[in-house]
Amino acid sequence: MSGDKILSVDRLAMRFGGIVAVQDLSFAAERKKITALIGPNGAGKTTVFNCITGFYKPSGGTIQLTHDDGRVIALERLNDFRIAKQAKVARTFQNIRLFPGMTALENLMVAQHNALMRASGFTLLGLLGVPAYRDAEKRAIDLATDWLKRVNLLDRADDAAGNFAYGDQRRLEIARAMCTEPALLCLDEPAAGLNARESAALSELLLSIRNELGTSILLIEHDMSVVMEISDHIVVMDHGVKISEGSPREVRDDPKVIAAYLGTDEEEAVAVMESGS
Amino acid sequence: MTPKSATGIPALLKTAFVNALIALVLFSLMVGIRTEAGSDGQLTYWTRFGEVAALVAAVFGGSIVIELLRQWIGPAGADKLVPPVVQSGMSFVGRYLAPVLLVFTVMVPVIFYDQRYILDLGILVLTYVMLGWGLNVVVGLAGLLDLGYVAFYAVGAYSYALLATNFGWSFWVCLPLAGILAAFWGVLLGFPVLRLRGDYLAIVTLAFGEIIRLVIINWQDLTGGPNGVSGIPRPSFFGIPLDNSDSGLAAKLGIEYSSSHRIVFLFYLILALALLTNWVTIRLRRLPIGRAWEALREDEVACRALGINTTTTKLTAFATGAMFGGFAGAFFATRQGFISPESFTFQESALVLAIVVLGGMGSQLGVALAALAMIGGFELFRSLETYRMLVFGMAMVLIMIWRPRGLIGHRAPTVYLTKAQAISSDLVKEGHG
Ligand SMILES: Nc1ncnc2c1ncn2[C@@H]1O[C@H](COP(=O)(O)OP(=O)(O)OP(=O)(O)O)[C@@H](O)[C@H]1O
Ligand SMILES: [Mg+2]
Numbered sequence: 001m002s003g004d005k006i007l008s009v010d011r012l013a014m015r016f017g018g019i020v021a022v023q024d025l026s027f028a029a030e031r032k033k034i035t036a037l038i039g040p041n042g043a044g045k046t047t048v049f050n051c052i053t054g055f056y057k058p059s060g061g062t063i064q065l066t067h068d069d070g071r072v073i074a075l076e077r078l079n080d081f082r083i084a085k086q087a088k089v090a091r092t093f094q095n096i097r098l099f100p101g102m103t104a105l106e107n108l109m110v111a112q113h114n115a116l117m118r119a120s121g122f123t124l125l126g127l128l129g130v131p132a133y134r135d136a137e138k139r140a141i142d143l144a145t146d147w148l149k150r151v152n153l154l155d156r157a158d159d160a161a162g163n164f165a166y167g168d169q170r171r172l173e174i175a176r177a178m179c180t181e182p183a184l185l186c187l188d189e190p191a192a193g194l195n196a197r198e199s200a201a202l203s204e205l206l207l208s209i210r211n212e213l214g215t216s217i218l219l220i221e222h223d224m225s226v227v228m229e230i231s232d233h234i235v236v237m238d239h240g241v242k243i244s245e246g247s248p249r250e251v252r253d254d255p256k257v258i259a260a261y262l263g264t265d266e267e268e269a270v271a272v273m274e275s276g277s
Numbered sequence: 278m279t280p281k282s283a284t285g286i287p288a289l290l291k292t293a294f295v296n297a298l299i300a301l302v303l304f305s306l307m308v309g310i311r312t313e314a315g316s317d318g319q320l321t322y323w324t325r326f327g328e329v330a331a332l333v334a335a336v337f338g339g340s341i342v343i344e345l346l347r348q349w350i351g352p353a354g355a356d357k358l359v360p361p362v363v364q365s366g367m368s369f370v371g372r373y374l375a376p377v378l379l380v381f382t383v384m385v386p387v388i389f390y391d392q393r394y395i396l397d398l399g400i401l402v403l404t405y406v407m408l409g410w411g412l413n414v415v416v417g418l419a420g421l422l423d424l425g426y427v428a429f430y431a432v433g434a435y436s437y438a439l440l441a442t443n444f445g446w447s448f449w450v451c452l453p454l455a456g457i458l459a460a461f462w463g464v465l466l467g468f469p470v471l472r473l474r475g476d477y478l479a480i481v482t483l484a485f486g487e488i489i490r491l492v493i494i495n496w497q498d499l500t501g502g503p504n505g506v507s508g509i510p511r512p513s514f515f516g517i518p519l520d521n522s523d524s525g526l527a528a529k530l531g532i533e534y535s536s537s538h539r540i541v542f543l544f545y546l547i548l549a550l551a552l553l554t555n556w557v558t559i560r561l562r563r564l565p566i567g568r569a570w571e572a573l574r575e576d577e578v579a580c581r582a583l584g585i586n587t588t589t590t591k592l593t594a595f596a597t598g599a600m601f602g603g604f605a606g607a608f609f610a611t612r613q614g615f616i617s618p619e620s621f622t623f624q625e626s627a628l629v630l631a632i633v634v635l636g637g638m639g640s641q642l643g644v645a646l647a648a649l650a651m652i653g654g655f656e657l658f659r660s661l662e663t664y665r666m667l668v669f670g671m672a673m674v675l676i677m678i679w680r681p682r683g684l685i686g687h688r689a690p691t692v693y694l695t696k697a698q699a700i701s702s703d704l705v706k707e708g709h710g
Pocket of ligand 1: 019045
């Protein structure tokens with residue numbers, strides 16, 4: 001694998017007491033590409049995400065993020081909120097974590113917290129209502145509106161997020177992550193619970209994020225139709241270790257991958273093979 | 278027995294029947310059989326089945342009444358059962374309630390100029406409105422359960438009392454200092470405990486409230502211990518004393534002196550302080566920091582994933598709430614002229630928290646109404662003497678049945694594109710630390 005790497009994970013290990021969730025895992029994600037992380041249930045995918053986004057401190061290994069300007073950040077040394085704030089890594093959650101009692105628009109405004117805090121002079125200028133802050137707020141609303149349009153939720157901007165249908169919540173969570181203007185977007189099973197039509201729309205949305213905005217995406221997904229369609233590179237995990245990686249075609253034909261899926265879940269193995277035919 | 282369980286008459290009767298059955302089991306032993314030691318020490322007993330029957334009947338009837346009330350004005354199925362006319366009427370009242378209340382409050386000293394009792398009561402209510410609004414930032418917006426809010430009230434009161442009696446500084450200099458000192462203590466408390474969540478945070482803040490009180494009692498040299506601080510200067514009208522002297526405000530204005538002047542002045546002072554609290558809170562809610570507070574209440578993990586520093590966000594909520602508590606404390610000290618640790622017991626924290634919860638967490642109008650109902654109601658039932666607490670407790674229980682999310686349970690969005698729609702309280706998270 002050559003090219004410009006935005007994320008390189010090197011010999012990552014994560015243990016919970018006696019449980020080894022991730023072991024000696026190395027992979028890289030290329031800039032402006034979609035990298036998928038797949039594997040059977042319990043393979044350790046979410047744990048990898050939690051290490052990258054700072055929710056867990058890895059037991060070993062390094063995670064390096066290289067920005068467009070060449071700045072290199074060691075993510076394993078940063079605290080959770082700093083990873084989103086300084087390293088510009090945004091994420092969604094396997095079990096959606098929106099702010100249910102706030103409107104869709106408010107959810108997207110909270111995502112722009114750090115930019116707005118600066119504009120409001122850390123609240124003091126904002127309290128006085130200086131014009132500079134009003135402008136910043138207006139721009140923030142514009143950005144939020146833009147994202148609501150992209151995820152096709154503009155008409156529901158003023159509805160509480162908790163009232164949204166499942167698929168809409170998934171899309172809103174992606175929009176919220178994108179409102180932080182990330183360099184790397186990490187999505188944990190964004191297609192889970194979506195119907196075929198919604199999955200197709202999701203694929204399109206992710207492709208547009210990659211192509212139009214040039215945001216790099218790291219994707220955990222069980223829905224093989226989505227993974228095979230949009231991924232540029234796939235990393236396959238099982239029992240905490242990497243068992244295969246390569247282009248969708250390479251991974252699809254790898255006997256180790258098929259075995260791993262067959263060993264755990266027949267339906268998924270069939271899905272892997274069918275999407276190849 | 279969930280609020281939604283009883284719909285339709287059979288279900289209603291069933292609920293009432295079950296409740297009556299429970300009452301029968303309980304009361305047949307507690308009330309039905311009365312035992313007493315006889316003259317020779319032997320056990321005598323007699324039965325009182327009539328009373329049991331009356332109680333069970335009361336429970337049966339009461340269950341039906343409560344269930345009906347709950348369905349009519351409670352959260353469950355309210356929209357179906359309340360006729361649209363009443364609904365639109367209620368929203369009309371809701372829209373104009375706050376301005377009408379404000380105008381009325383401003384007029385109180387004019388209307389009740391000579392009624393010292395009413396004015397004193399008004400000042401008391403407004404003090405609790407202010408405390409409620411201050412605590413609302415911490416509990417209602419940021420969702421941090423703080424059981425030791427009285428600590429900041431005490432810090433504010435003692436700051437003013439000690440600065441004014443020892444250095445002779447005026448109220449207007451001490452007021453901001455009292456707020457800053459209280460905020461400082463808020464941050465100091467916040468640092469170690471804000472890692473804790475929910476119940477743990479509540480217990481530690483409760484302990485903090487007690488610690489402050491104990492420090493005040495025991496630090497005799499500074500605080501006068503249990504004897505408190507007396508001779509605290511009364512507030513001046515920006516330097517002009519409100520007294521009977523030649524340099525007093527009455528003499529300067531050429532009007533006859535009346536002791537009501539000071540009361541009226543205090544009334545407007547606390548009104549201004551409360552409105553300042555309200556204004557700042559409303560503004561903060563619409564700023565990123567306020568939105569982050571509410572987001573924190575909704576989901577702390579998601580906040581961190583969005584790059585929000587949850588520690589400083591919580592600290593600012595704590596400090597802001599504490600600052601308003603400190604202002605209120607300074608006002609309390611100057612109004613009383615005397616403070617002692619007895620004024621800052623856990624009961625005060627509990628009362629203010631009850632106001633916030635009853636008002637509907639996060640709602641400014643709700644908190645004001647709750648303070649009026651709690652403090653005013655307390656006075657109203659004064660004639661009931663010992664039964665006052667009982668009546669009061671029952672009223673609280675009833676209100677919590679009908680309106681489990683407080684008097685005003687809706688959340689208003691802080692920003693909107695086309696139309697601000699109230700968000701049902703079912704969706705809004707309650708504070709859990
Ligand atoms: N906080 C934790 N404490 C203890 N064990 C954990 C923790 N988080 C994850 N694990 C364990 O690590 C292993 C990997 O879990 P992980 O959630 O990363 O799997 P996954 O690949 O995301 O699976 P799925 O596809 O079901 O989401 C599991 O055995 C899990 O029990
Ligand atoms: Mg997972």
